[in-house]
Amino acid sequence: MSKIRVYELAKELEISSKDLIAILQEEFSIEVKNHMSVIEEEDAELIKELFSEKAKDSKEEKETSSEDIKEKYEHLVVDASKKSRKKNKGKNNRNDDGDGVRETNDNNVEEKIIEMDETITVKELSEKLGKSSTEVIKQLIFMGVMAAINQEIDFETAEKLAEKFEALVVKKEAEVDTDEELEDDEIEDTNLQKRPPVITVMGHVDHGKTSLLDAIRKAKVTETEAGGITQHIGAYTVNINGETITFLDTPGHEAFTAMRARGAQITDIVILVVAADDGIMPQTAEAINHCKAANVPMIVAINKIDRAGANPDKVKQELTEYGLIAEDWGGDTITVPVSAHTKEGIDTLLEMVLLTAEMQELQANPNRNSRGTVVESKLDKGRGPVATLLVQNGTLHVGDSIIVGTTYGRIRAMFDDKGKKIKSAGPSIPVEILGLSEVPAAGDRFHEVKDEKTAREMAEKRKDKVREEYLQSTHKVSLEDLYSQIKEGKVKELNIIVKADVQGSIEALKQSLQKLSNDEVKVRVIHGAVGAITETDVTLAAASNAVVIGFNVRPDGNAVSAAEKEAVDIKTYRIIYNAIDDIKAAMVGMLEPEYKEVVLGKAEIRQTYKISNVGTIAGCYILDGKLTRNSSVRVIRDGIVIFESQLSSLKRFKDDAKEVAAGYECGLSIEKFNDIKEGDIVEAYTMEEIKKKEL
CATH class of the missing domain: 3.40.50.10050 (Translation initiation factor IF- 2, domain 3)
Known part of the structure; x- marks a missing residue:
């Protein structure tokens, strides 16, 4: 159904946008924000009919309405133009229906509708008003506002100033992000089709994450990487029994969480790899907690079952400590014993992945504008910015214009996970693309837009928004507030x-x-x-x-x-x-905290000396800050605080020192503590009183 903008209809009806907005709200109960808003063609036709009937009733009525409109805008006109209109008052009947003044008046109002954000510079406003900056600054001074040509003025000031020059100022509608979200909501409910699941492989270092993925897709990734450790984020597709599965091979849960911190929830299922001969390690525990925080279903792959010391039951026992109870133990966590080396259990693992995906009923609409997430990105010397995208909805084509976070571009070329050139990619398919203006960040969202110009404008707006947010610095939760x-x-x-x-x-x-x-x-x-x-x-x-x-x-x-x-x-x-x-x-x-701890400095103990009747003296090197005599100190060993006390002495060579700064060596002893060892860190601190916040 076609639509028409308010100002276009107002021109057809030969009235001002302001009057038309009032009529729409009062007589037709149609809510419109400003002259740029759109209304349905049916409503527009009804309004046109109403106005044509009124026009037929009598010319006098129309003349009266003309005078009303004229009076409405009279307060916008400066004294000089009032005099000018008095001189031309006798010319009102030049047109049969008395349109002369109204048409001129309305056109002036229509032509001088100025769109602006929250603020606008004096120079920009003068250009939009078609007046010299000197005139505009002069009027601002009369209003009591002292502003230079490049200074910004707020919306209220600009509105009052525009009245002096017979213009109307309106705020721009923030259509960019809301339009995308509305479009998503409207289209996602229809034409949904099954999509492949996206799997992330996580676990402790050297538990065989990449080797397991390697066994699944039968390609040697590990051999090409330094020390057999995954150095980058990769995305690969695998076909199993006619079904497609997309795997994300990450360098660990840090990347998983960093992407989640950016609002990118791209994983449908996590395969948690645990070595049968090693059990749950610190990184495994962290991976479990990260998955729980993200609310993503987990399948535990107990790897290395071909090893001599393998004990899958021990792994299952350890999993119970984290609230994960294996299915064969009466719980709901799927555990699959596998061996990346002998390929044992791989088929069962993939079957479980497909089964879990089936239970989730993963769907997307391929017949719409594409959107998704950046999995990895880099700057290639020969090809420029290169990004690996995971399409999450719609279909991405070569030649499409996209906006990615604060960057944009038109896709010049697209490659699949095997490096082969492709022309399009549907939901849950990872692709490498060329053609972006800058390198985007991993976790950035991308949206397809109608053309490159739109993408550029949206990217600029987002950059401004990011700059504002950085300056305002959004507040994280803290105990104080x-x-x-x-x-x-x-x-x-x-x-x-x-x-x-x-x-x-x-x-x-x-x-x-x-x-x-x-x-x-x-x-x-x-x-x-x-x-x-x-x-x-x-x-x-x-x-x-x-x-x-x-x-x-x-x-x-x-x-x-x-x-x-x-x-x-x-x-x-x-x-x-x-x-x-x-x-x-x-x-x-x-x-209401009354004291705040201020860390003065840190020193590393390089050597210790035991002196009878004195105790242990430590030879130290100040790493940063400074150490002061009689300051409070804590002794830290392997990141753990083992003792808190005060410095009993601080010396430089044989002399007592009030303080020792970073980069210097010193000798010190700690009150009531002699168990000092080489490699310990001595952290000096003081407690500062802080004023209570006024309510």
């Missing part, structure tokens, strides 16, 4: 990542924290592990909007910088009750 976010309805679940020095502490913290859940907010511990807080923990926290709690452990350097970049809240504690009390207080809005 948790209560306000709960009250505003922003937080329904508080996700927590627990890192501790021993497994027992993790279990105790998990149980205690989960008991804090109430009607307003649910507390979930999404990951718990032994060891220092790492960059991987921060990545998971960023993807899941979680708070990281460290018990007797500290974050490493990379984790601290990543937490600052991602605005992730890291809290460290020495007493378990303090952690529980802080979470409880944060949930009821009573958390």
Whole structure:
């Protein structure tokens, strides 16, 4: 059904857009935002009929309406134009139906409709008004606004200024993103067809992820990679019994989570590879927690069953500790014993994948504009920006124009996973494309648009939006503002990542924290592990909007910088009750921290000396910051805090020193602690009082 814009209909009816909008809303109950909005052809015909009947009734009525319109716009006209109109008042009857003034007046209003965003520069506005910048600046000064030619003015100021020049200012409709989403909603419900499942293979390093995939697709990937470890993200399709399966071979769960953090949920099923002779390792546990956080079904492939020390039952036993109970043990987790070396169990694994995919009823519409996600991207010296895309809906063709995050382009060439040139790719098919303006980021979404010009404009808008968001810096959940976010309805679940020095502490913290859940907010511990807080923990926290709690452990350097970049809240504690009390207080809005810990510096112990009647003296090298005499210190060994105390002495050579800066060596002793070892890290800190926030 054809549609017509409001301003086009207004021109046909010879009235202003403003009057037509009022008529549409009052008489026809048709909601329109501004002159650029569209209405159905049927409604337009009804309005035309109504106006033609009114025109037939009498000329006088029309003249009266003309005078009404004239009066409506009279307040927009500057004094000079008022005088000009008084001189020409006698010329109103030049046309039979008295259209002279109305037509001129309406055309002026129509011609000078200015579209703008929230702000506009004085120069741009003067160009759109068709006036010199001097005139515009002069009027702004009269209005009490001092603005230079390149300064931006807001919508309200621009609106008042435009009135002085007989123009109308309207806000641009934000059509780009909403139109795409609406289009998706309208089309996705119809013409749905079965699509291949997308599988991600995850697990601990050297448990045989790539070897298993290699056995499935009968191609030697491992041999071409350094040390047999996957160095990049790849995507491959495999045909089994006439069915297609797409595999994503990732370098680990970090990439999986990094993509999820960017809003890219591309995996339908995860194959978790666990070595039968090794069992569940730290990275396996992390992979399980990442999958649970993403709510993706898992199939456990117990690999290396041909090895001498293989024990699949031990793996199943360990899985129960993570809430995964094997089907043959009465649970719902599919476990398949396989061997990438002998190819045993591969067929059964693929059957289970197809069965799980069938239960999920994966569907897509191939007869529509394509959309999907970037799996990997790189800059090739000879070919320019190259991206591997996974088509998730619709069909992508060579020659299509696409927008990918903040970049755009027209597809010049397309290759399948075997490097063969293809012309089109349907849902769940990975392709490598050429023709983008820049290298997109892994996890960026792509959409097909009508032409390259549209794609470029949309990309520019997105860049501006990203710039604004970066400047405003969206706030992640933190304990300090948790209560306000709960009250505003922003937080329904508080996700927590627990890192501790021993497994027992993790279990105790998990149980205690989960008991804090109430009607307003649910507390979930999404990951718990032994060891220092790492960059991987921060990545998971960023993807899941979680708070990281460290018990007797500290974050490493990379984790601290990543937490600052991602605005992730890291809290460290020495007493378990303090952690529980802080979470409880944060949930009821009573958390008002009075002191803030400031890390002064770190020193590495290079040598130790035992002196009778004195104790152990440590020879140190200051890694960063500085150490000051009498400052509080903690001794960290392998990322775990083993003692907290104060410096009892700090010396440079034989002399006492007030402070020692980074890059220098020094000798120190710690109060009530002599068990210092080479390689320990001494972290000096101070507690600063912070003012309570005013309510």
